[in-house]
Amino acid sequence: MSNLTREETEALIAEVLEVYPDKAKKDRAKHLAVNDQSIEQSKKCITSNRKSLPGVMTIRGCAYAGSRGVVWGPIKDMIHISHGPVGCGQYSRAGRRNYYIGTTGVNTFVTMNFTSDFQEKDIVFGGDKKLAKIITEIEELFPLVKGISVQSECPIGLIGDDIEAVSKKASAAINKPVVPVRCEGFRGVSQSLGHHIANDAIRDWVLDVKKEDTSFVPSPYDVTVIGDYNIGGDAWSSRILLEEMGLRVIAQWSGDGSLAEMELTPKAKLNLLHCYRSMNYISRHMEEKYGIPWMEYNFFGPTKIAESLRKIAAFFDESIQKKCEEVIAKYQPMVDAVVAKYKPRLTGKRVMLYVGGLRPRHVIGSYEDLGMEVVGTGYEFAHGDDYDRTIKEMGNATLLYDDVTGFEFEEFVKKVKPDLIGSGIKEKYIFQKMGIPFRQMHSWDYSGPYHGYDGFAIFARDMDMTLNNPCWNKLIPPWKKPAAEGEDMAKAA
Amino acid sequence: MANIMIRRGDKGEYVFYLPKRDLEDTIVSMEFDTPEKWGGEIKLNNGGSYFIEPQTAPERLPYSVRAKRLDAAE
Numbered sequence: 001m002s003n004l005t006r007e008e009t010e011a012l013i014a015e016v017l018e019v020y021p022d023k024a025k026k027d028r029a030k031h032l033a034v035n036d037q038s039i040e041q042s043k044k045c046i047t048s049n050r051k052s053l054p055g056v057m058t059i060r061g062c063a064y065a066g067s068r069g070v071v072w073g074p075i076k077d078m079i080h081i082s083h084g085p086v087g088c089g090q091y092s093r094a095g096r097r098n099y100y101i102g103t104t105g106v107n108t109f110v111t112m113n114f115t116s117d118f119q120e121k122d123i124v125f126g127g128d129k130k131l132a133k134i135i136t137e138i139e140e141l142f143p144l145v146k147g148i149s150v151q152s153e154c155p156i157g158l159i160g161d162d163i164e165a166v167s168k169k170a171s172a173a174i175n176k177p178v179v180p181v182r183c184e185g186f187r188g189v190s191q192s193l194g195h196h197i198a199n200d201a202i203r204d205w206v207l208d209v210k211k212e213d214t215s216f217v218p219s220p221y222d223v224t225v226i227g228d229y230n231i232g233g234d235a236w237s238s239r240i241l242l243e244e245m246g247l248r249v250i251a252q253w254s255g256d257g258s259l260a261e262m263e264l265t266p267k268a269k270l271n272l273l274h275c276y277r278s279m280n281y282i283s284r285h286m287e288e289k290y291g292i293p294w295m296e297y298n299f300f301g302p303t304k305i306a307e308s309l310r311k312i313a314a315f316f317d318e319s320i321q322k323k324c325e326e327v328i329a330k331y332q333p334m335v336d337a338v339v340a341k342y343k344p345r346l347t348g349k350r351v352m353l354y355v356g357g358l359r360p361r362h363v364i365g366s367y368e369d370l371g372m373e374v375v376g377t378g379y380e381f382a383h384g385d386d387y388d389r390t391i392k393e394m395g396n397a398t399l400l401y402d403d404v405t406g407f408e409f410e411e412f413v414k415k416v417k418p419d420l421i422g423s424g425i426k427e428k429y430i431f432q433k434m435g436i437p438f439r440q441m442h443s444w445d446y447s448g449p450y451h452g453y454d455g456f457a458i459f460a461r462d463m464d465m466t467l468n469n470p471c472w473n474k475l476i477p478p479w480k481k482p483a484a485e486g487e488d489m490a491k492a493a
Numbered sequence: 494m495a496n497i498m499i500r501r502g503d504k505g506e507y508v509f510y511l512p513k514r515d516l517e518d519t520i521v522s523m524e525f526d527t528p529e530k531w532g533g534e535i536k537l538n539n540g541g542s543y544f545i546e547p548q549t550a551p552e553r554l555p556y557s558v559r560a561k562r563l564d565a566a567e
């Protein structure tokens with residue numbers, strides 16, 4: 001199917017909006033747009049970061065999910081207490097596939113769920129005593145834990161527990177940092193505010209703690225990887241590239257990261273920011289307070305990787321720049337082989353994306369390197385600055401959809417007829433049943449890593465495996481196939 | 494009054510950032526831009542304008558400061 005023109009795309013949006021009542025229509029219209037590269041400011045064409053409409057299907061999460069699940073969760077040597085009823089933590093446990101090194105339950109705790117399991121009596125009488133008790137118990141049972149964070153679920157804010165006071169007291173008692181995080185799920189319109197709250201908690205409770213510590217010897221090539229959650233090993237396949245280039249990665253935020261790494265971050269020379277949405281806050285803070293510049297980069301697909309590596313190298317001296325070129329040259333044969341193998345099988349295929357954070361714009365390069373085209377993209381919880389950055393990456397007249405509803409997404413897909421959809425687990429089975437190849441792009445569909453050169457090879461294989469899977473022509477049972485084909489089969493048999 | 498942060502962009506220009514609304518934009522003009530007197534009315538690329546109480550220039554950027562909204566573009 002050929003691509004839609006601007007008019008057709010506009011008509012499609014209008015058609016989809018038709019079913020809504022007037023008020024909802026007016027609201028949703030602001031969140032759907034046709035991309036126009038000449039627009040510099042996204043807010044002229046698309047509204048974002050607004051409350052989802054009641055009654056429509058949204059796949060957003062809550063502030064607790066943004067803080068516990070995304071930012072704090074992957075910090076491996078801390079225990080993150082899901083403070084409140086058991087469900088919030090248990091149903092999201094280990095779902096993001098943040099890989100880490102360590103012995104779970106001994107010195108690392110990422111995939112475990114710690115909760116204060118609120119009961120009615122805790123809601124009525126308050127849960128502060130319970131929290132204090134949990135912290136003592138954790139210290140007893142897991143003596144190697146480096147710190148504790150208290151991730152508030154909805155009830156904590158509602159009943160007005162004073163988790164800050166408990167945390168301060170407990171911290172003094174166990175002599176380890178205890179960080180209260182006010183990330184109750186009802187705050188804000190999506191998980192995005194949870195990221196911000198989590199960033200602020202790190203700023204207030206973690207960064208300055210080791211100020212006086214001089215045991216760390218800085219080097220002129222210290223960088224950090226910020227906003228990489230090591231999903232399926234992403235941070236590792238990014239980190240090796242930086243290290244081969246001669247840089248020293250002193251912290252990973254927060255995939256496979258540790259408390260000590262976070263405390264040391266103010267000693268870095270440059271903060272490298274992958275997921276802008278979830279960690280720009282802390283990067284901006286460190287720039288102002290410690291004078292550490294930050295730089296956005298993109299490690300999806302060889303074109304963007306080379307571009308980013310050069311940009312990073314340009315910040316350092318010539319020795320790094322020389323090594324940077326060597327790294328790019330070293331991986332070029334591998335990239336060529338991957339492209340030679342998969343591009344012919346994938347070229348010309350059209351993709352629609354709907355993810356969160358950075359992916360709706362960052363992965364576009366990966367697809368383009370394989371000759372594919374992204375014809376529609378959207379974010380669950382982006383803000384204006386994300387769309388500012390997206391407009392340039394997307395082709396003219398492609399679809400942009402913010403906090404898309406289940407209905408809209410299905411209708412768009414029916415009309416645009418993409419060859420592949422990349423979105424979350426909630427969309428996966430619907431679209432597969434519609435007969436459209438699908439990749440779950442939140443946790444890489446149990447695969448990964450997708451960052452870096454090594455990740456690109458896996459990415460290409462996965463896309464090919466999904467798109468060219470023989471199952472897609474088996475969707476119509478033989479007796480429903482048009483007669484001609486049925487005869488052929490009869491003959492063959 | 495809002496808290497804003499001013500930093501230098503890639504090309505050495507001033508960049509305006511309003512954390513509350515995640516608004517990031519380049520500053521096209523600043524009324525006073527000398528070491529002794531810095532601030533005043535600032536105009537953004539999107540057409541909005543803000544006012545910073547004139548003061549001595551900050552020693553280094555980024556710099557957080559309170560600003561009054563004169564005219565938001567919208």
Ligand code: SF4
Nearest residue numbers: 062064088153154185
């Ligand atoms: S919205 Fe509240 S109750 Fe629901 S998962 Fe988030 S923190 Fe838990």
